[in-house]
Amino acid sequence: MASAELGKAKAQQRKHWDRKWIPYVLLAPALITIFVIILSPLATTIFYSFSNIDLIRDRTTFVGIDNYIELFSSRLFWKAVEVNLKFAAIVVTVPTLIGLFFALLLVENFMGRSIGRTLLILPWALPWIVVGLLWNWVVNAQFGALNGLLYTLGLIDKYIPFMANEDWALVFTALASAWRQTSFSAILLLAALQTIPEDLYDAAKVDGAGVRARFRFITFAWLRPTLTIVLLYNVVLGFLQFDAVWIMTQGGPGDATMLISVLLYRYTFINFDLGMGAAVSNVLGLITMGVGLIFVRLIYRSHTTYA
Amino acid sequence: MVRVGARKLGVIRKIATYFAFFCLLFWVGFPVYFMLITSFMRAPELGAKPPHWIPPEPTVENYREVLIGKAGEVGGYGSTTEFTRMMPALLNSTFVSVAVVLSNLFIGGMAAYAFSRFRFRLSRAAYFAILMTRVLPALSLIVPLFVILRKLKLVNTLWALILTYTIFILPLTIWILREYFDTLARDIEEMALIDGATRWQAFRMVVAPLAVPGIIAVGVMSFMEAWSEFFFALTLTNSLTYPPLLMSFRNLHQVNWNALSAATVIGVIPPVIIAFVFQRYLVRGLSEGAVKG
Numbered sequence: 162m163a164s165a166e167l168g169k170a171k172a173q174q175r176k177h178w179d180r181k182w183i184p185y186v187l188l189a190p191a192l193i194t195i196f197v198i199i200l201s202p203l204a205t206t207i208f209y210s211f212s213n214i215d216l217i218r219d220r221t222t223f224v225g226i227d228n229y230i231e232l233f234s235s236r237l238f239w240k241a242v243e244v245n246l247k248f249a250a251i252v253v254t255v256p257t258l259i260g261l262f263f264a265l266l267l268v269e270n271f272m273g274r275s276i277g278r279t280l281l282i283l284p285w286a287l288p289w290i291v292v293g294l295l296w297n298w299v300v301n302a303q304f305g306a307l308n309g310l311l312y313t314l315g316l317i318d319k320y321i322p323f324m325a326n327e328d329w330a331l332v333f334t335a336l337a338s339a340w341r342q343t344s345f346s347a348i349l350l351l352a353a354l355q356t357i358p359e360d361l362y363d364a365a366k367v368d369g370a371g372v373r374a375r376f377r378f379i380t381f382a383w384l385r386p387t388l389t390i391v392l393l394y395n396v397v398l399g400f401l402q403f404d405a406v407w408i409m410t411q412g413g414p415g416d417a418t419m420l421i422s423v424l425l426y427r428y429t430f431i432n433f434d435l436g437m438g439a440a441v442s443n444v445l446g447l448i449t450m451g452v453g454l455i456f457v458r459l460i461y462r463s464h465t466t467y468a
Numbered sequence: 469m470v471r472v473g474a475r476k477l478g479v480i481r482k483i484a485t486y487f488a489f490f491c492l493l494f495w496v497g498f499p500v501y502f503m504l505i506t507s508f509m510r511a512p513e514l515g516a517k518p519p520h521w522i523p524p525e526p527t528v529e530n531y532r533e534v535l536i537g538k539a540g541e542v543g544g545y546g547s548t549t550e551f552t553r554m555m556p557a558l559l560n561s562t563f564v565s566v567a568v569v570l571s572n573l574f575i576g577g578m579a580a581y582a583f584s585r586f587r588f589r590l591s592r593a594a595y596f597a598i599l600m601t602r603v604l605p606a607l608s609l610i611v612p613l614f615v616i617l618r619k620l621k622l623v624n625t626l627w628a629l630i631l632t633y634t635i636f637i638l639p640l641t642i643w644i645l646r647e648y649f650d651t652l653a654r655d656i657e658e659m660a661l662i663d664g665a666t667r668w669q670a671f672r673m674v675v676a677p678l679a680v681p682g683i684i685a686v687g688v689m690s691f692m693e694a695w696s697e698f699f700f701a702l703t704l705t706n707s708l709t710y711p712p713l714l715m716s717f718r719n720l721h722q723v724n725w726n727a728l729s730a731a732t733v734i735g736v737i738p739p740v741i742i743a744f745v746f747q748r749y750l751v752r753g754l755s756e757g758a759v760k761g
Contacts (some may be wrong), residue, residue, distance in 0.1 A: 183667065187582035190575045191638055198613065198635040229751035259495070266488040273489055278751075279744055280496045281695050285734050286743035288696030290711045294718065294732055295499045298506070304725070309519035320517075340499070352754040390750045396605050408715060422607055424701035430703075435611055442608025453603040457596070468486065 209439035249399025251335035260346030293408035296337035327417035530730035568694035576641030584649035648682030685753025
């Protein structure tokens, strides 16, 4: 009896002693590497954005907010913002809605559910660059699958060069991004749907709740935190997507698919204007951080109300 | 009355379900199927109008070309080395991805455990700061990052990729694992501690086995990101891994679309197999962890 008490006391003591330094040791590798690889480059990028960097003469001069003034007064930047907003609108709505639709389908009990679940994962398993290639294939003007399908169905008799048209190019680059993101959204939503206790529905049925009421007050209410996370992912992707768009159009035709990230690439790697590139990336970073903060707030709020 | 209505509702529901199922098949299948059949066709068959929906004479020639690389025989690409670089690139990608999964789980697991089980100074702020790095445009860090990695003499090595990928995936890992650890009952762990186990023993014998679905889910996700990452691989190395090599494949002057499709299919086999094998864990790990919100 006494020894058990003693053991307890010892464990308590050790736990107390533990708490002081163990978390710091556990966190050290993550914090150090994040500092070196992310935070210090971030500080450099912020510094760059206030400088004019002459790569040829290897000279860096401080120019204050000139880069930002130049950026905000350039037609190209506002064009990129406009393009990006349209792009993001598709990349946010399509995966969220279709993802929810597929997730609701795949909790149903029906033949083919496991095939459906396996297929659903497929797009998510493909690299962005492959997604870009895949969709290039779909919209190709000479042998594209979409043209082939429309032709086979007799809806067109001449292949349409989709990617030469500015509107179609934006729609299809956004759809390509939405395609992979739909799977990810659906996986998250499906995972959440599976945790809804069945008796909630039974209880609601007993209380006389109809299909619509059950969806609204059980399914949708339960999904809300997950939907917030899904939306966060989709909005962030809408502003940070680069790979798939780059391989499909490189920003063209004209500037029709020039997202802010593509503009950033152009300044940095084509014009070698590191100062302007850094300014664009800081603006982009502020946009995504702002979006991120809003959503983290929402997530934290749902934390406190549900848990 | 009610019964008839219910049965009718059941039929409608069934029809709706299968219609939705067909939509899913089409949505996922259409782009993938076309790439797949192209890889089994010969170049002249590709431009047919109306297109072949089934390869008329299936061939594995494209795959042989991509894997074994008979650059000498296919005149158009005589001077390029893309074909012979495919196999090494796939091996490099495998090495990088596995290394990223392991290091990420190790570093991220420790951090997640610290956030889940300890309350310490600035824990909330540190957690929040780590999560926020996830929404930074990675693209924007490339120039300073390149300078740092050059100082460390890591440019154009696989280590540069392993290091950067691990760190960019860390926030996601820490977040999911932390939420997962939070859902695991603390009492069992406390009991083990009271029984005289050390923290490490308690973690290894009690927490880790219970957290397996979460750990696998995170492992699969980090494998996917590491296998797929394109931009850093393009700028930090000379196309050592699969994604940038595929891009240069595509940029050849005379693109052989059939060979390109074969190269694409080969390169996505590893992540697709992993996703299929672990899909159950993926959904379960996510549902018990992160998405609980």
